[in-house]
Structures are given as structure tokens and as C-alpha cells.
Amino acid sequence: MSGKNFRRTELGGKPLHPSTQMTAYGYDPALSEGAVKPPVFLTSTFVFETAEQGADFFDVVAGRKPAPEGMGAGGLVYSRFNHPNTEIVEDRLAIYDKAEKALLTSSGMAAISAVALAHLRPGDALVHYTPLYGGTETLFGKVLSGWGVKPIPFTDGASEAALLYALEKAARHGPVKMVYLETPANPTNALTDIKLIRETVDHWAMTSGQKPIIVCDNTMMGPVFQRPIEFGADICVYSLTKYVGGHSDLVAGGITGSAEMLQPIRQARSAYGFQLDPHSSWMLARSMETLSLRMERAAESGRKVAQWLAQNDMIPYDIMHPEFTNDPKQRDIYDSQCTGPGSTFSFVVEDNRDLAFRILNGMTLFKLAVSLGGTESLVCHPASTTHSGVPIEARKMAGVTEGLIRLSVGLEHPDDLIRDLEQAFKSATQGGPHATAAE
Numbered sequence: 001m002s003g004k005n006f007r008r009t010e011l012g013g014k015p016l017h018p019s020t021q022m023t024a025y026g027y028d029p030a031l032s033e034g035a036v037k038p039p040v041f042l043t044s045t046f047v048f049e050t051a052e053q054g055a056d057f058f059d060v061v062a063g064r065k066p067a068p069e070g071m072g073a074g075g076l077v078y079s080r081f082n083h084p085n086t087e088i089v090e091d092r093l094a095i096y097d098k099a100e101k102a103l104l105t106s107s108g109m110a111a112i113s114a115v116a117l118a119h120l121r122p123g124d125a126l127v128h129y130t131p132l133y134g135g136t137e138t139l140f141g142k143v144l145s146g147w148g149v150k151p152i153p154f155t156d157g158a159s160e161a162a163l164l165y166a167l168e169k170a171a172r173h174g175p176v177k178m179v180y181l182e183t184p185a186n187p188t189n190a191l192t193d194i195k196l197i198r199e200t201v202d203h204w205a206m207t208s209g210q211k212p213i214i215v216c217d218n219t220m221m222g223p224v225f226q227r228p229i230e231f232g233a234d235i236c237v238y239s240l241t242k243y244v245g246g247h248s249d250l251v252a253g254g255i256t257g258s259a260e261m262l263q264p265i266r267q268a269r270s271a272y273g274f275q276l277d278p279h280s281s282w283m284l285a286r287s288m289e290t291l292s293l294r295m296e297r298a299a300e301s302g303r304k305v306a307q308w309l310a311q312n313d314m315i316p317y318d319i320m321h322p323e324f325t326n327d328p329k330q331r332d333i334y335d336s337q338c339t340g341p342g343s344t345f346s347f348v349v350e351d352n353r354d355l356a357f358r359i360l361n362g363m364t365l366f367k368l369a370v371s372l373g374g375t376e377s378l379v380c381h382p383a384s385t386t387h388s389g390v391p392i393e394a395r396k397m398a399g400v401t402e403g404l405i406r407l408s409v410g411l412e413h414p415d416d417l418i419r420d421l422e423q424a425f426k427s428a429t430q431g432g433p434h435a436t437a438a439e
């Protein structure tokens with residue numbers, strides 16, 4: 001039985017669906033006493049059969065020699081480099097994202113940092129969409145810039161001219177090595193047209209002689225509703241802490257792309273020590289079995305909540321949900337690039353922290369916490385939390401106002417969540433300056 005079925009990709013001449021693959025791919029029960037589920041391999045190091053084998057495995061893990069066909073990253077050596085629990089999830093994430101390879105890391109920020117450390121050098125320039133998750137803005141604007149990497153933002157992900165302007169501006173500072181996207185963006189849900197970015201970068205490469213790689217943060221919709229590699233991204237990064245982990249009980253990151261793109265990142269992960277531990281990796285494999293179920297159900301509930309927000313005249317000025325946008329360009333990108341809306345989106349009230357805080361403090365089912373993508377619904381105020389480290393002008397430019405409230409809709413019944421919002425809106429406006437708006 002060993003090795004027979006655990007890398008099966010098709011049945012009866014038809015490719016297997018990712019939801020089927022998530023229960024089995026990459027794990028051979030015969031290697032673990034027939035256990036249906038993989039054990040947690042709590043070991044820091046692995047025994048070589050011979051000294052020659054040890055030398056051989058080290059050559060592969062150090063990148064001096066390619067891994068033998070069908071052997072993933074080569075033989076097991078030491079758990080900072082590779083271990084069975086991480087390799088099972090890497091194989092499954094690559095399948096879901098339609099990528100050649102995947103890597104796990106100890107957090108989403110470790111994934112982004114490993115990509116940056118492998119592909120950027122002091123003196124390089126980096127062009128990035130803004131807004132990004134606040135931690136990524138801080139990494140680019142404060143940490144990498146301290147290492148001599150120049151970040152240049154652009155704010156319209158549907159405009160060739162906006163990207164070209166940023167590329168030309170960046171090129172005045174140094175070689176442009178990376179274009180970094182996050183789509184949908186956290187917390188505005190603005191979509192970037194990945195295909196347009198690919199075409200623009202390729203076109204610019206012909207005149208400038210520079211070929212920046214395109215990296216896309218796919219945390220908010222991927223891998224179920226969006227696969228940026230199919231649209232021309234070179235590398236995807238993930239906070240697997242969110243939907244893929246899906247239960248708000250672990251912190252992890254992931255990277256997908258071609259073997260060639262990921263090779264230097266694998267080296268950086270080993271050198272800096274960004275590997276994910278066996279227990280969290282095991283929990284991710286467990287979570288991936290229900291990933292499409294959870295994301296589809298949460299997206300359906302999110303759609304109902306957004307619909308209610310869009311129809312009620314109590315408070316919101318704007319609903320930043322891809323199916324309720326008034327911008328036809330954004331709608332076109334959504335229709336061509338995504339197969340569902342996800343379940344994290346924001347709504348905007350008057351640019352007034354007191355009003356926003358009254359709404360947040362009135363919620364009883366939505367828990368007041370940062371993060372997203374778990375089974376439980378969460379609400380947060382990005383301007384005072386996740387994006388508080390972003391300079392105020394940059395926040396304003398990106399539309400992250402004091403009146404922006406982000407929801408992550410989980411698996412509770414949507415009618416209960418709507419009731420929670422309704423009573424929070426009522427209590428926030430009773431007796432206050434907005435009372436008439438609510439009546």
C-alpha cells in the first residue's frame with residue numbers, strides 16, 4: 001500500500017477537486033502504522049540510515065542538489081529545515097493554489113519577511129499597493145527602509161498609469177525588484193487587477209530592462225475564492241492564521257510559487273529560522289479538510305449581513321463588500337478574478353471615533369478583537385488597532401478613516417449577527433447627535 005495512493009491527482013481520467021485532495025494528499029498511512037491521520041512528529045532531528053545518506057540529504061536541503069522526483073524537499077534532516085507535518089500541508093497548499101511548491105512559516109509576517117529577505121537587497125526599490133495589512137506597511141515603511149530598501153506606494157490597483165508612475169518613481173531610487181499586492185486589501189477590500197499588473201510589469205520590463213517579481217498577499221480570499229498565480233503573480237503569501245487555520249487557535253504563514261522562485265526563500269527560512277512547528281502544522285492539515293466548507297458558508301452569511309447593511313438607512317455611508325460596490329471597475333475585477341466574496345469586509349460611518357467606538361462597544365455576538373477568518377465573528381476598528389502604526393496621511397490616502405469598522409463574519413447564524421448589529425446601531429445613536437439618523 002505504501003506510496004500507492006497518497007499523491008493521486010486524478011481518478012478515471014478526471015482531476016480530483018481540492019476539497020477531495022485536502023483529506024489525503026501527501027500523507028502515506030503505511031509510513032505511520034496505518035494511522036488514518038498523520039501523527040504529530042514531535043522530533044527535532046531525523047536518523048540517517050548511513051553517513052552517505054546524511055551527506056546526500058544535506059546537499060538537497062542546502063540547495064546544492066535538486067530533490068529526487070516525488071520527494072518534495074528531499075530527505076528529512078532537522079525540523080528547522082523540514083519535517084513531515086509541514087511537508088503534508090505544503091503539498092496541499094500548493095495543490096489548492098495551483099502552484100508548483102509551497103512553504104510554511106511561523107506566521108504570515110514571517111512569510112512576507114522571508115520573501116523580502118530572499119528577493120530584496122539594500123539599494124533596491126519596492127513598489128507596493130496601499131493600503132496593506134498594517135504589519136506589512138510597518139515592515140516596508142519602517143523595517144526594510146532601515147535596511148536601505150525604498151518602498152514606493154500606489155493606490156489604484158485597476159490603473160496601468162498608477163503602476164507605471166510608481167515604477168518610474170521607484171526606478172529613480174534603485175533597481176525595482178518587487179511589486180507587492182494585497183487583494184482584497186485589508187481593511188478596505190479594494191481589489192487589484194492582477195492580470196493588468198502582470199501585463200504592465202511585462203511591458204515596462206521591455207523598456208526599462210528591469211523585471212520585478214510580483215508578490216500577492218492572498219490571505220483574504222485564498223485559496224478557495226482566488227488563485228493569483230493563475231492571473232500572473234509569481235509568489236503568493238498567506239497569513240494561514242486566518243481562514244486556512246480557521247479557528248483562531250494558531251499563528252502560521254504560507255508561501256506558494258514555482259520551485260525556482262521558492263528556492264532562495266527556502267534557504268532564507270532555514271537560515272533565519274522561520275519554520276512552523278509540527279503541532280501547528282498538524283492543526284493546519286486538520287483545518288484544511290474543512291476549508292472550502294467553512295469559507296463558503298461564511299461567505300454566504302457575510303453576503304446576508306452586507307445586504308442588510310446596504311439596505312438599512314441607520315448608519316453606514318459605505319459597504320466595502322465586493323458584491324455591493326458601486327464602482328464598475330471593481331465589480332469587473334471581482335467577476336473575472338474571484339469565485340466568491342470571502343467574509344471579511346468593512347462598513348464606514350461618519351469619520352468620528354466616538355461613534356465608531358459606541359457601535360463596537362454595543363456589539364454582543366461579534367467579539368471585539370483583531371484578526372479574521374475564524375469560526376467566530378469578529379469586529380475591529382483598524383484606525384486605532386491594526387493600522388494605528390501607519391502614518392495618519394497614509395491612512396487617510398488609503399481610506400482607513402476613524403469611521404471604518406471591519407467585520408469578519410464566521411459560522412454563527414447570519415440572522416443573529418444582523419440582530420446584533422441592529423441593536424448596536426440603535427444603542428450607539430440613542431440620545432447622541434446621530435439619533436435622528438437611526439429613527
Ligand SMILES: Cc1ncc(COP(=O)(O)O)c(C=O)c1O
Binds near residue numbers: 107182240252
Ligand atoms: C492580509 C494579512 N496579511 C498578513 C498578515 C500577517 O499575518 P500573521 O499575523 O499571521 O503574521 C495579516 C494579519 O492580520 C493579514 O491580515
